[in-house]
Amino acid sequence: MRKITTLLMLLLLHWASWAQIKNQQPKFDKLFDFRATPYRSASGFPGPEYWQNRADYRIEAELLTDKHRLEGTVTIDYTNNSPDELPFVWLQLDQNKFKADSRGTATMPVDGGRHVGSITNGYELKSVKVNGKEAKYIVSDTRMRIDLEAPLKPKGGKTTITIAYAFDIPEYGADRMGRKQFKHGWVYEIxxxxxRMCVYDDISGWNVxxxxxxGEFYLEYGDFDYKITAPTGVVVIGSGELQNPKDVYSAEELAAWEKAKNSDKTVSIISAKEVEKKIKMLERARSGKVTWHYVMKNARDVAFGASQAFIVDAARINLPSGKQALAISCYPEESIEGWKRSTEYTKAAIEHYSKMWYEYPYPTAVNVAGIVAGMEYPGVSFCKWSDKGDExxxxxxxxxxxxxxxxxVGNNxxxxxxxDEGFNTFINHYSTLAFNNGEYKEADYLQYANRYAAYIFLSPNREPIATYPDIVQDNNLGITAYFKPGYGLFLLREVILGPERFDRAFRSYINAWAFKHPTPLDFFNTIENVAGEDLDWFWRGWFYETWALDQAVRQVKYVENDPAKGAIVNIENxxxxxxxxxxxxxxxxGKVHRLQFPVEIWMKGNSKELRLPTTSRITSITLDPDKLMMDVNYANNVWNP
Incomplete structure (x- = not known):
């Protein structure tokens, strides 16, 4: 009886402290109830029967500069590698976004914005054929369903789709594409x-x-063979490798290309003076057309720039394997001041990422100056014509x-x-610190994280990273898609896992999912398995909630009141x-200690006593002394006696 009474008394004595402890298990629980399939393993890697469909494209198009119009025919060789029969296929018709009655137009802010586009008639479909026969199809906004005569067989069934089409090129294409007039002519970013084929995958079936x-894009991989016919004098430079350089460049220009392929310094291919000379010649005898033929292997898309105003320069890109690629810049005379270093920037970025993460797989990297402020395609970037320096x-x-x-790594x-935006923001941090011995390190905004902490974690309008891009509020997209996920990877590398474990896990993710379609869970599982760490507490708190960090020092006392025997600090989350x-x-x-305690100290509650190996009086204690963790109240991180 006495033992039971004593136990009850102890329970009562500790009741007050227990009442303050909130059960922490929900924060450490598994984020997803994952069930491995033959297609995706619990390790985060593709499963033994992983599959994805394939789309190979042959395109012949003409750029009609007098009408700001593109007319073409695309032939798609589509392979169904799925285990399912497909009675129909879905395609993307993205130009339909610019129609006056499109869903995209309806959802855009009435006062404009980055993703509002010029109004056009969208795609004009002249014919749609499957295996040479006219096909039945329906168009729903930016999607088209083609019904097949017979279901496409699983595990290797093939069909060929041929579509003749045309569209008027929007002047401003939602900051993804467009055209702008300069002194020597229009610059097209197409x-x-x-x-384009929609993705059919093992997660959602057709992604429509x-x-x-x-929201940007989700595309199948394949090979591209495309030809662009344009008026004589218009330079067309796009994704992939040019197949007919002798047909489109002069002997002097071809010699310059050969020089650039062997030069780490930027080589002029077409100078401003040569543009002037060419324009005068064309004014005297404007006639004829030239076809530019490109091939791009194992890519998810292609894009190109075109203009008679293009100044062009290039330099060699050196890859870790010993292979080489070519950095190319195309820009009008108005951009010379800033863009004369574009090729240098392109080369440096590609070389850095190739060395640190995964080797660049494409033959060229083309930077095009025009109306688009910033948009990416395989091997091609569209950047604002007026940018210079750190911008x-x-x-x-x-x-x-x-x-x-x-x-x-082809995510949705x-x-x-x-x-993609967040992961890219993360790798941009290290490339910027590395470029030219830190020339633009002050422009790296990850280092200014604490400036944004109050908005990210305390604003009543905050939204989690997991919010879909077309749902997130416009002024939050930069946080949810770019900054916060990028900084989350920075915390994983610099605070939680350390560079060695993180880098190996991140490279493993890239290698495992190169030219494939990972989901968030594939990423989480890959990092956890390779790094050897259960991180559900981090994925949940950082990516799926809007929780704030506020660590504090509450109290410090000495063991047996003797500073020589060490100290006990009480900290709070x-x-x-x-x-x-x-x-x-x-x-x-005079001693200074840097101590790190694992997240598991919070498993039993939101306060914790920690023993410190000190031998004299403590003059100060600071939590997160380098201010890496975006604590919302650094005032309570510091204790002074």
């Missing part, structure tokens, strides 16, 4: 310029989310970084922009977000 503007470095580095996410941008604890302790005897 993308979303042919009907409409193109509204903020041009920043946008060039960012857009070419997208060749890794989502061009190599319509749903998970943080898997006042916010909902969990993070490890980094502590700097300074002693009266």
């Amino acid at each position: 993308a979303q310029w042919y009907p 989310n409409p193109y509204l503007g903020a 041009l470095w920043g946008v060039t580095d960012h857009e070419f970084g997208h060749n890794w996410f989502p061009m190599i 941008e319509r749903l998970y922009p943080w898997m 006042k916010g909902e977000l969990l993070m490890p604890v980094i502590m700097e302790v300074k002693e009266q005897n």
Whole structure:
């Protein structure tokens, strides 16, 4: 009886402290109830029977500069590698976003914005054929369903779709494409310029989310063989490798190209003076057409720039394997001041990412100056014509970084922009610090994280990273898709896992999912398995909630009241977000300790006593001394006696 009474008394004595402890298990629970399939393993890697469909494109198009119009025919060789019969197929018709009655037009702000586009008639479909026969189809906004005569067989069934089409090129194409007039002519940045296959995958079947503007793209991989016919004098430079250089360049220009292929310094291909000379010649005898023929292997898309105003320069890109690629810049005379370093920037970005993460797989990297402020395609970037200095470095580095996410690692941008924009923001941090011994390091905004902490974590309008791009509020997209996920990877590398474990896990993710279609869960599982760490507490708090971090020092006392025997510090996690604890302790005897405690210290509650190995009086304790973790109240991170 006495033992039971004693136990009850102890329980009552501790009741008050227990009442203050909130059960922490929900924060550490598994985020998803994942069930491995033959297609996707619990390790985060593709499963033994992983599949994805394939689309190979042959395109012949003509750029009608007098009408600002493109007319063409696309032939798609589509392979069904899925285990399912497909009685129909879905395609994307992205130019329909610019129609006056489109869903994209309806959802755009009435006062304009980045993703509002000029109004056009969208795609004009002249014929749609399957295996040479006229096909039945329906068009619904930016999607088209083609019904097949017989279901496409699983595991290797093939069909050929041929579509003749045309569209008027919007002057402003939602900052994805468009055209702008300069002194020597129009500069065209052409993308979303042919009907493209929707992705059929093992997660959702057909991915048919409409193109509204903020959400970008999700595409199948394949080979591209495309020809662009344009008026004589118009230079066309796009994704992939030019197949007929002797047909489109002069002997002097071809010699310059050969020089550029062997030069680490920028080589002029077409100078401003040569543009002037060419324009005068064309004014005297304007006639004829030239066809530019490009091939791009194992890509998800292609795009190109075109103009008679293009100044062109180039330089060699050196890749880790010993292979080489070519950095190319195309820009009008008005851009010379800033863009004379564009090729240097392009080369540096590609070389850095190739060395640090995964080798660049494409033959060229083309930077085009025009109306688009910043948009990426495989091997091609569209950047604003007026950018210069750190602005041009920043946008060039960012857009070419997208060749890794989502061009190599092909996530679904319509749903998970943080898997490309955020990952790219993260790798941009290290490339910017590395470029030219840190020339533009002050432009790297990840280092200014604490400026944004109050808005990100305390604003009543905040939204989680997992919010879909077309749903997130316009002024939050930069946070949810770019900054916060990018900084989350920075915390994983620099605070939670350390560079060695993180880098190996991140490279494993890229290698495992190169030219494939990962989901968020594939990413989470890959990082956890390779790094050897259960991180559900972090994925939940950082990516799926809007929780804030607020660590605080509550109290310090000495063991047996003797500073020589060490100290006990009581710390508190006042916010909902969990993070490890980094502590700097300074002693009266001059010693300084850097201590790190794992996130598991918060498993039993939101306060914790920690023993410190000090031998004299403590003069100060600081939590997160380098201010890496975006604590919303750094005032309570510091204790002074």
